[in-house]
Amino acid sequence: MLARLEGREREIAAQAEAAREKIAELTALLDGFDKAAEEIRITRKTLLELPDPQPPAPPTTKLPDHPAYQQIMAVFAAADARCGRGRCARRWTWRSRPTTSTTSA
Numbered sequence: 001m002l003a004r005l006e007g008r009e010r011e012i013a014a015q016a017e018a019a020r021e022k023i024a025e026l027t028a029l030l031d032g033f034d035k036a037a038e039e040i041r042i043t044r045k046t047l048l049e050l051p052d053p054q055p056p057a058p059p060t061t062k063l064p065d066h067p068a069y070q071q072i073m074a075v076f077a078a079a080d081a082r083c084g085r086g087r088c089a090r091r092w093t094w095r096s097r098p099t100t101s102t103t104s105a
Helices: 003-047 068-083 087-091
Strands: none
Touching: none
């Protein structure tokens, strides 16, 4: 009877040691999860404290300084002044173009 008790005691001690090892593994895993969650909280807090990004400034277009460009723009300005803005454009629509018939003989 004493031998059976000693055997049972050894079994229980082995099971207890296995449980302690499992608890140590799970504690380490839990600590890792806690650390990851804390890092996420810190990241969220940091991102919320950042100022809103400003929209980028539109690029400025550099117009040519060449005299020919200035002359072309002057011709367009004179044509706009002479026709009235939009009036000439309406005159040259596809409906007002003369139609050419292409009949084969």
